[in-house]
Amino acid sequence: MTFYRVDLDGVRNVFRTMEEESEEVHESAQVLLDPETGSFTSEVSELLEYVGSGVGSAVQCAMSAEDAQ
Template sequence: MTFYRVHLDRGRNAYWAMEEESEELYESAQVLLDPETGSFTEEASERLEYVGSALLVMDRVTLDPPWRGYGLAAVLACEAITRLMADCRAIACSPGITDISSQRLMDRSEWERVNAKIT
């Protein structure tokens, strides 16, 4: 599992820091943060209670192949979020398939089935 705790109140513009780190983090920043201030956009702020100043981004959860298909990724991710979320105003992730090397996902119908399950 890979998580990032993004501090929005530490002087550096979090929007641009996320852009520098990775494309995936930048996608989250584009949705949630104002590029001028590095803080939550007005729209995001209106939807969030003020309980902290950080943003927790779940970047990646990967299970070894024998453990896949049992719903463990979601359970483990929820447990990790619960432990890491202190002082975070929001938790973000972009669900999707990151391991496309699996031969079983070469079949279009299997790809669509897995994506539907994630959705």
């Protein structure tokens, strides 16, 4: 498993930031996030428990959940 550290604080569109980071991070963004809004897709939102106010911790949690599947 590879971990990436991407600074998402103050970012308007998390999808675009992840897209620019690397191909692997972009692939995760395609699964987890809506490209237009940068927010979680409705399918992902339904699967996640509340993990705090930071988008970064939520993305990390979602990526871990994706790896578990």
